[in-house]
Amino acid sequence: MTEIRLPTVIVNFKAYTEVDGLSALRMAEICSAVAEETGVSIAVCPPMAELGAVARSVDIPVLSQHVDSRKPGSATGWVTPSMVAASGAIGSLLNHSEHRMVLSDIKEAVYMCRDASLISVVCTDSVETSGAAAFYRPDFIAVEPPELIGGDISVTTASPEVVSNAVDAVRSVDKGVAVLCGAGVKTGEDVSAALELGASGVLLASGVVKHKDPREALLGLVSKI
Numbered sequence: 001m002t003e004i005r006l007p008t009v010i011v012n013f014k015a016y017t018e019v020d021g022l023s024a025l026r027m028a029e030i031c032s033a034v035a036e037e038t039g040v041s042i043a044v045c046p047p048m049a050e051l052g053a054v055a056r057s058v059d060i061p062v063l064s065q066h067v068d069s070r071k072p073g074s075a076t077g078w079v080t081p082s083m084v085a086a087s088g089a090i091g092s093l094l095n096h097s098e099h100r101m102v103l104s105d106i107k108e109a110v111y112m113c114r115d116a117s118l119i120s121v122v123c124t125d126s127v128e129t130s131g132a133a134a135f136y137r138p139d140f141i142a143v144e145p146p147e148l149i150g151g152d153i154s155v156t157t158a159s160p161e162v163v164s165n166a167v168d169a170v171r172s173v174d175k176g177v178a179v180l181c182g183a184g185v186k187t188g189e190d191v192s193a194a195l196e197l198g199a200s201g202v203l204l205a206s207g208v209v210k211h212k213d214p215r216e217a218l219l220g221l222v223s224k225i
Contacts, residue, residue, distance in 0.1 A: 004061050005041035008201035012045040024050035030215050032058045040222040055088030064092035066099050069108035081116040091119025097144050110136040131169035134177050142182035142203040154190045167198035192224035
């Protein structure tokens, strides 16, 4: 299964030590097993060094954590869309809170991903930037309110309008762009709340990757879908 169905859960492995080397594949296999067991669409974003190995080994969607708006050729150290496509991945995150991009590069990267038949997931930090990013027509926009990143505050207890207003802003530009809740997702209840607010899924990381039992954590998260 290499396409993303809605609602979806995207698990970003980041660069945690828990997914160094072959551990990235084991984490992806856990996500794949939970997807098969529950029928929920689950995609993974492994570390860049393991992208190809994971993409060739699991049957769930695999995305890059980043891609640069660079063409093949003299681009040492950059990650080109064609490189990601050749790895077997189906898309990429863009402008994650830990890897910000300038607007012109986001726009170009979205277009280059589309030309390479890659899905683009643009991360944003506010209602305003979500609406602006929608003009580039990425496949997904993942809104990451700064106050929800990395802490203990969940989307169920924070101001819900951050998510719902982002959904409205994106839909007012292009109803074909799906919105994900990209922060503050800790439990199945948080996933349910995000969906009720109009999101088409969630983008999460540490709640699964750093959990003592990633399978148990992921099962709990998808239980409300």
